[in-house]
Amino acid sequence: xxxxxxxxxxxxxxxxxxxxxxxxxxxxxxxxxxxxxxxxxxxxxxxxxxxxxxxxxxxxxxxxxxxxxxxxxxxxxxxxxxxxxxxxxxxxxxxxxxxxxxxxxxxxxxxxxxxxxxxxxxxxxxxxxxxxxxxxxxxxxxxxxxxxxxxxxxxxxxxxxxxxxxxxxxxxxxxxxxxxxxxxxxxxxxxxxxxxxxxxxxxxxxxxxxxxxxxxxxxxxxxxxxxxxxxxxxxxxxxxxxxxxxxxxxxxxxxxxxxxxxxxxxxxxxxxxxxxxxxxxxxxxxxxxxxxxxxxxxxxxxxxxxxxxxxxxxxxxxxxxxxxxxxxxxxxxxxxxxxxxxxxxxxxxxxxxxxxxxxxxxxxxxxxxxxxxxxxxxxxxxxxxxxxxxxxxxxxxxxxxxxxxxxxxxxxxxxxxxxxxxxxxxxxxxxxxxxxxxxxxxxxxxxxxxxxxxxxxxxxxxxxxxxxxxxxxxxxxxxxxxxxxxxxxxx
Amino acid sequence: xxxxxxxxxxxxxxxxxxxxxxxxxxxxxxxxxxxxxxxxxxxxxxxxxxxxxxxxxxxxxxxxxxxxxxxxxxxxxxxxxxxxxxxxxxxxxxxxxxxxxxxxxxxxxxxxxxxxxxxxxxxxxxxxxxxxxxxxxxxxxxxxxxxxxxxxxxxxxxxxxxxxxxxxxxxxxxxxxxxxxxxxxxxxxxxxxxxxxxxxxxxxxxxxxxxxxxxxxxxxxxxxxxxxxxxxxxxxxxxxxxxxxxxxxxxxxxxxxxxxxxxxxxxxxxxxxxxxxxxxxxxxxxxxxxxxxxxxxxxxxxxxxxxxxxxxxxxxxxxxxxxxxxxxxxxxxxxxxxxxxxxxxxxxxxxxxxxxxxxxxxxxxxxxxxxxxxxxxxxxxxxxxxxxxxxxxxxxxxxxxxxxxxxxxxxxxxxxxxxxxxxxxxxxxxxxxxxxxxxxxxxxxxxxxxxxxxxxxxxxxxxxxxxxxxxxxxxxxxxxxxxxxxxxxxx
Numbered sequence: 001x002x003x004x005x006x007x008x009x010x011x012x013x014x015x016x017x018x019x020x021x022x023x024x025x026x027x028x029x030x031x032x033x034x035x036x037x038x039x040x041x042x043x044x045x046x047x048x049x050x051x052x053x054x055x056x057x058x059x060x061x062x063x064x065x066x067x068x069x070x071x072x073x074x075x076x077x078x079x080x081x082x083x084x085x086x087x088x089x090x091x092x093x094x095x096x097x098x099x100x101x102x103x104x105x106x107x108x109x110x111x112x113x114x115x116x117x118x119x120x121x122x123x124x125x126x127x128x129x130x131x132x133x134x135x136x137x138x139x140x141x142x143x144x145x146x147x148x149x150x151x152x153x154x155x156x157x158x159x160x161x162x163x164x165x166x167x168x169x170x171x172x173x174x175x176x177x178x179x180x181x182x183x184x185x186x187x188x189x190x191x192x193x194x195x196x197x198x199x200x201x202x203x204x205x206x207x208x209x210x211x212x213x214x215x216x217x218x219x220x221x222x223x224x225x226x227x228x229x230x231x232x233x234x235x236x237x238x239x240x241x242x243x244x245x246x247x248x249x250x251x252x253x254x255x256x257x258x259x260x261x262x263x264x265x266x267x268x269x270x271x272x273x274x275x276x277x278x279x280x281x282x283x284x285x286x287x288x289x290x291x292x293x294x295x296x297x298x299x300x301x302x303x304x305x306x307x308x309x310x311x312x313x314x315x316x317x318x319x320x321x322x323x324x325x326x327x328x329x330x331x332x333x334x335x336x337x338x339x340x341x342x343x344x345x346x347x348x349x350x351x352x353x354x355x356x357x358x359x360x361x362x363x364x365x366x367x368x369x370x371x372x373x374x375x376x377x378x379x380x381x382x383x384x385x386x387x388x389x390x391x392x393x394x395x396x397x398x399x400x401x402x403x404x405x406x407x408x409x410x411x412x413x414x415x416x417x418x419x420x421x422x423x424x425x426x427x428x429x430x431x432x433x434x435x436x437x438x439x440x441x442x443x444x445x446x447x448x449x450x451x452x453x454x455x456x457x458x459x460x461x462x463x464x465x466x467x468x469x470x471x472x473x474x475x476x477x478x479x480x481x482x483x484x485x486x487x488x489x490x491x
Numbered sequence: 492x493x494x495x496x497x498x499x500x501x502x503x504x505x506x507x508x509x510x511x512x513x514x515x516x517x518x519x520x521x522x523x524x525x526x527x528x529x530x531x532x533x534x535x536x537x538x539x540x541x542x543x544x545x546x547x548x549x550x551x552x553x554x555x556x557x558x559x560x561x562x563x564x565x566x567x568x569x570x571x572x573x574x575x576x577x578x579x580x581x582x583x584x585x586x587x588x589x590x591x592x593x594x595x596x597x598x599x600x601x602x603x604x605x606x607x608x609x610x611x612x613x614x615x616x617x618x619x620x621x622x623x624x625x626x627x628x629x630x631x632x633x634x635x636x637x638x639x640x641x642x643x644x645x646x647x648x649x650x651x652x653x654x655x656x657x658x659x660x661x662x663x664x665x666x667x668x669x670x671x672x673x674x675x676x677x678x679x680x681x682x683x684x685x686x687x688x689x690x691x692x693x694x695x696x697x698x699x700x701x702x703x704x705x706x707x708x709x710x711x712x713x714x715x716x717x718x719x720x721x722x723x724x725x726x727x728x729x730x731x732x733x734x735x736x737x738x739x740x741x742x743x744x745x746x747x748x749x750x751x752x753x754x755x756x757x758x759x760x761x762x763x764x765x766x767x768x769x770x771x772x773x774x775x776x777x778x779x780x781x782x783x784x785x786x787x788x789x790x791x792x793x794x795x796x797x798x799x800x801x802x803x804x805x806x807x808x809x810x811x812x813x814x815x816x817x818x819x820x821x822x823x824x825x826x827x828x829x830x831x832x833x834x835x836x837x838x839x840x841x842x843x844x845x846x847x848x849x850x851x852x853x854x855x856x857x858x859x860x861x862x863x864x865x866x867x868x869x870x871x872x873x874x875x876x877x878x879x880x881x882x883x884x885x886x887x888x889x890x891x892x893x894x895x896x897x898x899x900x901x902x903x904x905x906x907x908x909x910x911x912x913x914x915x916x917x918x919x920x921x922x923x924x925x926x927x928x929x930x931x932x933x934x935x936x937x938x939x940x941x942x943x944x945x946x947x948x949x950x951x952x953x954x955x956x957x958x959x960x961x962x963x964x965x966x967x968x969x970x971x972x973x974x975x976x977x978x979x980x981x982x
Binding site for chain 1: 566
């Protein structure tokens with residue numbers, strides 16, 4: 001790469017870590033940066049010549065930036081965690097501020113566990129919170145979970161980073177990654193100088209996994225000398241919006257058992273499911289372990305790491321950076337290395353850990369805060385569903401656009417077929433056709449979405465990912481109008 | 492390394508990332524884990540046979556775990572950030588809860604900037620908070636600072652990780668690291684498979700830097716083909732407790748300018764200074780740039796990254812994971828890669844970012860919260876100083892122990908000379924002599940400190956690091972009594 005900078009410094013673009021340079025992360029890339037510039041132009045009153053009056057960040061799953069209200073119970077507890085002196089004024093809290101008794105009790109319980117949100121916790125996370133997570137998993141799956149196997153982390157991203165950092169031992173290490181995928185996975189593998197072994201999801205069957213394709217990808221990689229050690233599955237899917245059933249999940253686990261692969265199950269959208277029910281990898285694994293299929297014990301030592309997060313679901317607390325992963329079947333010596341790795345960064349944010357606890361252990365029926373919690377939760381869920389369907393409806397009307405029905409997560413990932421002239425115009429501009437389309441959309445409407453090239457797509461196909469988090473539907477009509485104009489221009 | 496685990500899994504101790512295995516981080520290592528076991532034994536009533544009734548964690552700078560009270564103003568604002576609905580009840584806040592008007596104003600200002608602490612911020616940190624940090628630096632140093640050069644991060648550790656990840660490009664990359672040092676540096680370089688180029692601090696002159704030694708270490712490394720790119724300085728020192736004056740700092744900058752090294756200035760203890768005044772690397776750099784010494788422009792492009800944190804000082808908000816680094820003189824193309832790197836992890840915890848803002852912009856004289864802030868701040872400072880002096884006094888009485896007078900940070904790092912028999916007993920037990928001593932201390936007294944081997948020390952010398960954060964002085968007498976018994980046993 002050519003750099004115009006004279007070499008007067010220690011660091012320049014040609015001598016820094018090449019693996020950082022190789023990493024790609026389009027979700028916060030060129031388009032996102034440009035959209036932020038538009039936003040600040042508008043905020044400073046310098047945007048009068050722009051053809052739009054607001055920027056719609058449909059590029060990133062950031063609900064509270066888009067006016068989703070936080071769940072009151074969570075934030076009431078968090079306010080007491082931040083200022084425990086308030087607990088000395090229970091009357092004022094209850095009568096003046098409407099804090100219910102369960103809010104106060106929960107804050108006291110959490111404070112007992114973490115002592116102060118300003119203190120480092122254990123590197124693995126506060127013991128009481130890990131216990132609460134284990135109990136949640138047990139209720140969810142009907143199978144036991146051990147708090148010692150739970151690692152709290154600063155958002156699922158930090159968990160993926162820790163796990164991958166231990167898994168990847170050489171440039172020949174490979175990890176099976178779905179295409180399309182959330183680019184954290186390819187970016188992390190780039191940083192670690194390991195190999196992405198792509199397997200393609202089946203768009204025509206709602207972006208489900210095809211274990212035959214996965215095996216073929218694995219075998220091909222092995223032929224090239226790649227030591228494939230793990231398989232990533234994102235369920236519900238990002239960017240696809242697909243949701244896997246138990247049979248698909250079990251097939252992946254069977255493949256992993258046969259080929260001795262660690263399964264990394266990214267389940268951060270587990271409550272964002274519109275069709276059917278979420279089934280966890282952990283539950284499927286335990287069922288397989290109990291089943292006839294395990295008579296030779298082949299599932300006994302399967303290594304599964306399942307990730308969850310407070311950033312998604314109806315919680316949407318991205319800025320708190322909270323999450324956890326449960327590791328089952330791992331070698332204790334390996335776990336000790338993961339422990340050491342995370343201890344170098346000391347501990348995950350403690351308020352984020354508390355939000356994890358609140359997410360996995362929300363108010364129960366009969367408790368004072370339950371009615372409000374239920375109402376807020378359901379409203380968010382229903383709004384997400386409504387907006388997903390509205391967006392899906394709009395896509396069905398758009399020329400050259402095909403979209404799978406929304407099943408889960410916070411995204412739609414339609415295919416777009418662009419007119420030949422548009423593809424030529426993109427080439428002339430030195431851009432991928434989907435990048436070109438998304439850039440034109442942003443410039444014309446202020447709506448920021450992410451081109452399919454940022455997630456991966458089959459050669460010759462084009463997609464984009466949009467969240468359905470932005471309130472209202474006016475912005476959807478911006479897209480449809482732009483799309484029509486775009487087609488008319490390049491037809 | 493031998494592993495007893497049969498190879499039934501994908502991962503085992505012999506095939507995972509060797510650089511993770513090599514990394515050492517004693518602050519949270521064997522001793523810390525054992526001390527946590529003692530603590531939970533005592534908590535569960537299973538510790539009746541232990542020769543102590545409490546565990547004293549003097550191994551880690553975690554003030555709020557050791558009963559340091561958070562600063563009220565910070566936590567009042569944070570409680571409103573968590574629950575902005577409280578702002579609709581200003582009367583109750585002011586009259587019922589004693590929140591002052593500046594608390595309320597600050598929360599409103601911060602909320603305007605971040606929108607919600609549950610929303611992702613810009614990857615670099617919220618713009619208004621970065622502006623506040625830049626203004627702080629300007630007030631502190633008397634030289635301008637640009638908010639675009641400020642990167643907020645999840646504690647200084649995350650900043651070091653980002654910077655090192657970009658700097659280290661091959662196994663031949665070297666970074667000058669002080670010995671003794673906070674083991675984050677050596678651990679991070681291990682993880683990145685780069686080379687530690689050690690330079691020794693001068694114990695006899697209060698652990699100051701010696702630029703002659705640094706240059707010699709650099710030259711020796713270069714002779715071995717190591718591409719030395721950066722120099723780390725921790726000031727005030729961890730684990731040493733030393734504090735550098737402007738002349739020492741300027742000498743390091745001169746060396747860096749001559750040898751084209753990035754300077755990484757770890758200044759997280761900048762307010763923990765007991766003797767003289769803290770002087771920042773940034774200020775010294777700007778002075779040199781304006782001086783006659785710069786007539787050939789040799790300081791114009793010096794790359795300096797200065798780190799600060801909410802975890803230390805009188806703030807002590809470790810659990811919030813907040814910090815920042817300012818980068819000056821870096822190539823914009825390199826900065827763009829650092830930006831991309833941090834964007835993969837999305838953003839630092841937003842409450843932590845808010846605590847950074849509060850730290851750098853606390854109540855000012857004349858503002859309603861000022862008197863309480865001042866009182867709390869001064870009390871913490873004075874208690875730290877008193878305890879440092881008490882500990883120093885105790886060390887002066889102990890046989891075979893020599894300690895530099897406390898100048899700054901939160902630690903003392905005495906030399907210990909152990910009787911020959913103790914050294915032999917340690918050898919027999921397969922331990923370093925300092926590890927052996929610290930383990931015996933923990934087993935006998937419940938006081939957890941960190942052996943010098945965790946930070947590095949000159950061949951043939953032995954040290955340990957202890958914080959002076961634990962309240963009271965009873966635990967200090969546990970150490971002196973143990974030490975006497977230890978000597979009597981092995982004399």
